[in-house]
Amino acid sequence: MEITSYRITPIAFADPPLRAAFGLHAPYALRTIIEIETDAGITGVGETHGGAQVVEDLEAVRDLVIGRDPYQLNALEALIWPSGDHTARTSTPWTGALRSPARTFGAIEVACLDIIGKATGRPVCDLLGGRVRDQVEFSAYLFYKHAGAGGRFGFDMNPAATGGWSAALQQEALDAEALVVQAQAMVAAFGFKSLKLKAGVLPPDEELRTIALLRAAFGPDVPLRLDPNANWSLETSQRCARQLQGVLEYYEDPVDGKAAMAQLARTVDLPLATNMCCVSFEDIVETFQQGSVQIILGDHHFWGGLRATVELARICRVWGIGLSMHSNSHLGISLAAMTHLAAAVPNLTYACDTHYPWQDEELIVGGKLQFQDGALAVPTTPGLGVEIDQTELARMHQQYLDCGLTHRNDEIEMQKIEPGWAAIRPRF
Numbered sequence: 473m474e475i476t477s478y479r480i481t482p483i484a485f486a487d488p489p490l491r492a493a494f495g496l497h498a499p500y501a502l503r504t505i506i507e508i509e510t511d512a513g514i515t516g517v518g519e520t521h522g523g524a525q526v527v528e529d530l531e532a533v534r535d536l537v538i539g540r541d542p543y544q545l546n547a548l549e550a551l552i553w554p555s556g557d558h559t560a561r562t563s564t565p566w567t568g569a570l571r572s573p574a575r576t577f578g579a580i581e582v583a584c585l586d587i588i589g590k591a592t593g594r595p596v597c598d599l600l601g602g603r604v605r606d607q608v609e610f611s612a613y614l615f616y617k618h619a620g621a622g623g624r625f626g627f628d629m630n631p632a633a634t635g636g637w638s639a640a641l642q643q644e645a646l647d648a649e650a651l652v653v654q655a656q657a658m659v660a661a662f663g664f665k666s667l668k669l670k671a672g673v674l675p676p677d678e679e680l681r682t683i684a685l686l687r688a689a690f691g692p693d694v695p696l697r698l699d700p701n702a703n704w705s706l707e708t709s710q711r712c713a714r715q716l717q718g719v720l721e722y723y724e725d726p727v728d729g730k731a732a733m734a735q736l737a738r739t740v741d742l743p744l745a746t747n748m749c750c751v752s753f754e755d756i757v758e759t760f761q762q763g764s765v766q767i768i769l770g771d772h773h774f775w776g777g778l779r780a781t782v783e784l785a786r787i788c789r790v791w792g793i794g795l796s797m798h799s800n801s802h803l804g805i806s807l808a809a810m811t812h813l814a815a816a817v818p819n820l821t822y823a824c825d826t827h828y829p830w831q832d833e834e835l836i837v838g839g840k841l842q843f844q845d846g847a848l849a850v851p852t853t854p855g856l857g858v859e860i861d862q863t864e865l866a867r868m869h870q871q872y873l874d875c876g877l878t879h880r881n882d883e884i885e886m887q888k889i890e891p892g893w894a895a896i897r898p899r900f
């Protein structure tokens with residue numbers, strides 16, 4: 473089989489004004505869609521981070537992809553992400569240093585696995601060793617936010633959304649009480665059984681109060697996670713840990729960097745997790761030797777694809793490190809890939825993060841994937857089990873061109889509502 477066509481399409485879709493340590497989400501989130509066609513008439517799809525640099529990286533390898541056999545992933549990886557070449561880092565404001573070759577190859581690998589799955593009549597999880605579970609659990613991802621739905625509605629409410637989650641997702645949530653209302657609406661709509669709070673936004677005591685109210689509202693059987701995105705000092709992290717001990721399932725990136733996380737780990741009795749200080753295989757030795765974390769949040773989009781993340785899982789298992797899953801704003805192709813991956817990794821025992829409920833738009837045929845009791849059923853159809861609606865893809869591409877955004881910058885968005893705001897870390 474030979475790859476005959478390689479299409480890279482940048483898209484934008486509405487994203488509500490969510491807050492994080494880096495600032496504010498823009499009215500549109502950016503993603504990139506990969507479509508790879510073969511001479512067998514089979515097309516595979518992938519989805520990855522968005523913006524001009526991502527498109528440039530993917531276009532740069534066009535000649536390496538065309539004419540290749542999609543089954544020969546090792547050969548393709550050697551071309552796109554050669555071992556030993558660890559110089560090409562792309563710095564992003566939200567996850568630190570990400571390797572662009574890992575991201576580029578990962579996106580292409582997912583599309584190739586979709587092709588192989590379709591050619592062999594097997595779901596992608598079967599290509600990763602087969603499923604160890606039929607349902608993949610996801611976690612509610614809670615954000616402090618301003619009123620509005622993003623997109624053309626910006627900071628205004630969408631008048632068409634009159635009930636359920638689509639109305640609730642537009643509500644302002646800038647204190648503990650409002651956050652609990654948001655959590656209740658999200659859990660009622662999707663059935664999530666664990667809750668993650670994006671922190672590092674309000675003064676820490678208000679965020680601790682939010683955790684306390686969530687615990688009171690949902691009870692001790694609903695695991696809670698807190699992610700200040702390295703926006704707390706070591707001292708603040710230690711002080712807050714005393715109140716979070718026995719309450720949190722894990723404490724995600726309160727401080728910045730492997731060394732500070734290791735220092736924190738020695739002084740607190742809470743499992744520490746990261747998607748910031750350990751984001752590539754080259755980070756592993758130092759992270760594990762220092763004892764910086766007990767849990768890694770993997771993400772096939774920047775760890776180098778689905779097979780690389782399976783390898784990460786085995787390394788974690790050997791070292792007794794837990795594995796959870798990180799997310800950015802994304803659509804259904806990414807969610808399907810995450811679900812196949814989670815289905816095939818025995819030690820991915822934490823509910824996965826997902827931003828999916830925050831996105832109203834979708835470009836897969838049949839519309840948004842549906843959570844049942846906080847979980848997605850692992851697809852049984854060949855490949856990823858999702859197809860692109862070309863009309864929606866074209867519309868979202870036009871939206872990308874029209875919105876004028878070419879890369880994510882939460883600091884600039886924040887300055888639009890708070891002039892002079894700077895993304896200094898640690899803020900607290």
Ligand SMILES: [Mg+2]
Pocket residue numbers: 699701724725746747748798
């Ligand atoms: Mg995180």
